[in-house]
Amino acid sequence: MKLESLPWLILFLPLLAAGCITLFTQKNLELSARFSIGAIVAGFLLTILFIAVNGWEPTRKESLVPWLEVGDLLVDFGLRLDPLSLMMLLIVTGVGGAIHIYSWGYMREDLGISRYFACLSLFTFSMLGIVLANNFLMLFILWELVGVSSYLLIGFWFERPAAADASKKAFLTNRLGDFGFLLGILMVWAAAGGLNFSLIEDQLKKNPALFGSMATVVGLLIFCGAMGKSAQFPLHVWLPDAMEGPTPVSALIHAATMVAAGVYMLCRVFFVLNITGSFALEFVAWIGGVTALMAALIAVQQNDIKRILAYSTLSQLGYMVMTVGLHGPSPAMYHLTTHAFFKALLFLGAGSVIVALHHEQDIWRMGGLRKKMPVTYWTFLVGTLALCGVPPFSGFFSKDEILATAYHHNLALFILAILVAVLTTFYMFRLVFVAFLGAPKSGAPEHAHESPAVMIWPLRILAFATVFAGFWGIQNIYNLQLDPTQTEHVLPWYEQIFAPFNHAPFPAFFGLLAIAVGMMAAQVLYANATKDALPEKFNALSRMMRNKFYFDEIYEWLIACTQGVLAKLADAFDRWIVAGLMVRGAHGTTELFGRALRLAQTGNLQTYTLLFVLGVAVVMWFVLGK
Numbered sequence: 164m165k166l167e168s169l170p171w172l173i174l175f176l177p178l179l180a181a182g183c184i185t186l187f188t189q190k191n192l193e194l195s196a197r198f199s200i201g202a203i204v205a206g207f208l209l210t211i212l213f214i215a216v217n218g219w220e221p222t223r224k225e226s227l228v229p230w231l232e233v234g235d236l237l238v239d240f241g242l243r244l245d246p247l248s249l250m251m252l253l254i255v256t257g258v259g260g261a262i263h264i265y266s267w268g269y270m271r272e273d274l275g276i277s278r279y280f281a282c283l284s285l286f287t288f289s290m291l292g293i294v295l296a297n298n299f300l301m302l303f304i305l306w307e308l309v310g311v312s313s314y315l316l317i318g319f320w321f322e323r324p325a326a327a328d329a330s331k332k333a334f335l336t337n338r339l340g341d342f343g344f345l346l347g348i349l350m351v352w353a354a355a356g357g358l359n360f361s362l363i364e365d366q367l368k369k370n371p372a373l374f375g376s377m378a379t380v381v382g383l384l385i386f387c388g389a390m391g392k393s394a395q396f397p398l399h400v401w402l403p404d405a406m407e408g409p410t411p412v413s414a415l416i417h418a419a420t421m422v423a424a425g426v427y428m429l430c431r432v433f434f435v436l437n438i439t440g441s442f443a444l445e446f447v448a449w450i451g452g453v454t455a456l457m458a459a460l461i462a463v464q465q466n467d468i469k470r471i472l473a474y475s476t477l478s479q480l481g482y483m484v485m486t487v488g489l490h491g492p493s494p495a496m497y498h499l500t501t502h503a504f505f506k507a508l509l510f511l512g513a514g515s516v517i518v519a520l521h522h523e524q525d526i527w528r529m530g531g532l533r534k535k536m537p538v539t540y541w542t543f544l545v546g547t548l549a550l551c552g553v554p555p556f557s558g559f560f561s562k563d564e565i566l567a568t569a570y571h572h573n574l575a576l577f578i579l580a581i582l583v584a585v586l587t588t589f590y591m592f593r594l595v596f597v598a599f600l601g602a603p604k605s606g607a608p609e610h611a612h613e614s615p616a617v618m619i620w621p622l623r624i625l626a627f628a629t630v631f632a633g634f635w636g637i638q639n640i641y642n643l644q645l646d647p648t649q650t651e652h653v654l655p656w657y658e659q660i661f662a663p664f665n666h667a668p669f670p671a672f673f674g675l676l677a678i679a680v681g682m683m684a685a686q687v688l689y690a691n692a693t694k695d696a697l698p699e700k701f702n703a704l705s706r707m708m709r710n711k712f713y714f715d716e717i718y719e720w721l722i723a724c725t726q727g728v729l730a731k732l733a734d735a736f737d738r739w740i741v742a743g744l745m746v747r748g749a750h751g752t753t754e755l756f757g758r759a760l761r762l763a764q765t766g767n768l769q770t771y772t773l774l775f776v777l778g779v780a781v782v783m784w785f786v787l788g789k
Contacts, residue, residue: 167226169213170242173252174291176202181284189277199280200263203287207256210249219246219640225297225361238358241297246643250500251294251427257628258418258503259287261621265511266411268617269518279319279409286312290420294427299348299358306344306388306424310337313421317408329404336401340391347384350377351435364434371439382436382443386429386450393425393480396454400714402477406469410514413469417476418507426483426499430492430645437490448488452576455481457712459586463593464697464708467524468513471594475550476506478583485580486565489572493645494564497638501557504632505549508625512543515618516598519611527694528605529598535611540599542622547595549629551588551678555660557632559674564638566674567667577670581677588681596689604693634659 180202184195221244231238242248263283270276289312292305311334318330348358354374355363367373374381389395394402402422406413416422429436429447436443458477465471479502486495517524519536533540549558562584569577603609613619642649663671688696698705707713763774 166213166216167223169209170226170244170252170295173206173209173213173256174242174288174295176206177284177287177291181281181288184277184281184284192276195277195280196267199284200260200267202284203256203260203263206287206291207253207260210252210256214249214253217244219249219643221245227297231300235356238298238300240301241359242295243297243360244295246640247427247431247496247645248294250496250637250640251423252291254423254500254503255287255290255294255420258507258625259290259415259420261624262411262415262418262507262511265414265514265618265621266409268615269411269514270409273409275319279316282312282315282319283412283415286316286415286420290424293424297360299351299360299432302428303341303345303348306392306428307341309392309421309424310334310341313405313416316412316416317405319408319412323407326407329401329407332404333401336398337391340387340389340398343384343387344391347381347387350374350381350384354381360432363432367434367438374438374441378438378441379443382438382441383446385432385435386443386447389425389429389484390450391425392428393422393484394454394477395425395450395481395484396457397714399454399458399477400711400718403470403473403711406467406473410469410510410517413473414507414510414514417473417510418503422476422480423499423503426480426487426495429484429487430496433487433492433645436487444488444490446488448485448573448576451481451483451485451488452579453481454478455485455583456579456586457481459583459590461708461711462590463586464695464705465590466526466695468516468526468529468594468598469510469524471526471590472506472509472513475509475587475591478587479506479550482562482565482580482583485576486568489568489576491565491568491572493638493641493649494561494568496641496645498558498561498565500637501549501561501629501632504625504628505546505556505558508542508546508622508629509550511618511622511625512539512546515539515614515622516543516611518614518618520607523605523607526594526598528607529603530601530605531603531608532599532611535608536613538613538619538622542626543599544595545626545629547591551591551681552584552674553678554675555630555633557629560633560659560663561638563663563667563671563674566670567663570667570670581673584674584677585681585684588678589685592682592685593689596685597692601691602693 177199180198183198188195188198224245225241225243227239227241229237230240263280266279266283270279273279286309289305289308293302293309296302296305314330314334317333318326320326321330351363351374352358354377355366357363372378390398402417405416408416436447455478458474458481462471462474462478465474479498483495483498483502486492486498515536516529516532516539519532519539520529523529545556549556552559552562566577566580566584569580597604639649698709710716763770765771
């Protein structure tokens, strides 16, 4: 028994939950939560069952249902089953399941919790569809559905102007990237005659010049989709504002789902980017590197606990995109996987703090939380150590693969990656020192207490995965598909700790040096600080980082200079030409002619006689004059 129908069930269970909640259980808050949580947890268990029976490389790679036929275009509603999609299924359902369970504790008092869980299930269905899609059309449709559901979740508290603005900003910014993505898909279809990934890959193997001189353009247009979803420079501005949504939504978007979709898509269609004569990968690598450095710098001077983690996500996504551009899709997916664990852990830990402090998010109004919230503190510290790349936490192994890839392919990007590692350690330990250690910096922490079990157990589970994921052989699973030339090495756990130093000692050493430098700098500046010392030492640079290098202001000015000017010109043309000259002019001329004609209709016999005589005189003048 191969259980071939299970992937379809895993895909549609969250959609079924969303439909049931929307149609039948809106007023039953607990039942709505049970439907949503049950659907994703069942999906996780069924995924484990499917992999246990079929392995990571099922005999039947695709499961197809005929869907659309227009002329020569044949599109199937198909599922792609391979190591890449199966591992992502585990991540989305596993990490997403922990976030769903946590949400019940975090959102319990909110009257809109049924709507929240319906949107959460719709979002999960959309992401699972992206993971399983076997063709560009299905991928794009579900790609857009992720955008819609993220709009609903970011703007969940739509009565707050900031949340409504943030959801619109995310939606519109992603449309810019998706427009380029759609153009790229059309160009692929025109050249390959189909949209199925296997078909396109086979044609490129037979004819590497399939896209001709447009290979770079096709690659860059496809990358536009990832720039939007994974918030790469210059389309990065929406992601920090997405913090206006509930904290579990931030964890879902920033950890295992939406922002991961861009990196996953790049690895899924890597064969479109990795074409001889195409320069798309070089562009991808530098965009990722610039994003990683820029976001890390901005995070150094953020004071909102969720925004620090948001810019950390931006920076780590830059790492992943850079690695894809350096011909390293397998290390990129490895880091995406470990990042899903520790970043979800960090966001949920931040949510625990926010609830305990009655929605206080400024780290400079926290302090002393280590004793008040021991479980939250220790799990948050585990996530921080993993994010910084401290051995033996999972982030150490995946980040070391990224540094090794950069070292072997581009020395400049390797130096940039080391600098980002220093900054990452610095701003994360700044957060830990200020928020959890030292004396309370306001009255908010005095009444803080540990969160309930429904919120604490997801933290413990994610902390367990964060600690041990580096020993699970995750990269070997990705190598089965993305880098089959790599020989699988199964080492005892105590040897795996030292494997990075045996494989690439130089990057591993500098990775640890970066951690030491960042940690010492954070300790010197923030160990017992009551205010931030950087603004006094680096006033101008600090202000620029705090204001996000003024990207929002620059974009606002550009929009005012382009769209604003065009809007004013269109308004003037409409007001003076269309409404004034054409509409009011025609109306005014007709009215004036009517008024003049009305003057002749006096009802006076003498006036009519006079007009008649004048008319006869004019006619006689014309006749006699000739």
